[in-house]
Amino acid sequence: MTGANSPEPDQFPDIDLTLDPPPAPSTGPRADLQHLDSPHFPDSAAAEQTEIDKLRSWVSDYLVPVWVHSVSAEQPWCTSWQEHDDALSSLHALYRAWQGLINTEGDAGLVGPSNWIVHHLGPIMARLRDPRGPFRRCVRGTTKIEHHLPEPAPTA
Secondary structure, three states: OOOOOOOOOOOOOOOOOOOOOOOOOOOOOOHHHHHHHOOOOOOOHHHHHHHHHHHHHHHHHHHHHHHOOOOOOOOOOOOOHHHOHHHHHHHHHHHHHHHHHOOOOOOOHHHHHHHHHHHHHHHHHHHHOOOOOOOOOOEEOOOEEOOOOOOOOOOO
């Protein structure tokens, strides 16, 4: 799956994301980046921001152009996906799986890309793009995308 036009993990240039600025820092638990708990990941705010920047580049440069086709109420997508905690966490897990499986010369072997598509990409994109999924309120009709976060859960 790698070739002249296929990106390799960690080879994305820094890009200007002024149209989609990062959300304000959260003071609560970081459930959106739960995958950073690995002992292989440096524990620092700078390392976390670097990981978020890599994820944003990967989503905008690879995932969306290749895998997000038509956007509609039946298959929604949100251009502000990083503000949806569940989408951010799911896409980060998808990105980490891609890093581990896309290199056919590594441990994943020649079936790594296929395993990534079948076992990671398909299920995660189906959940995210489900009409009842996290982006359900972000699409109106077939041509207008609006960003809306879910309502907070009621407290007892």
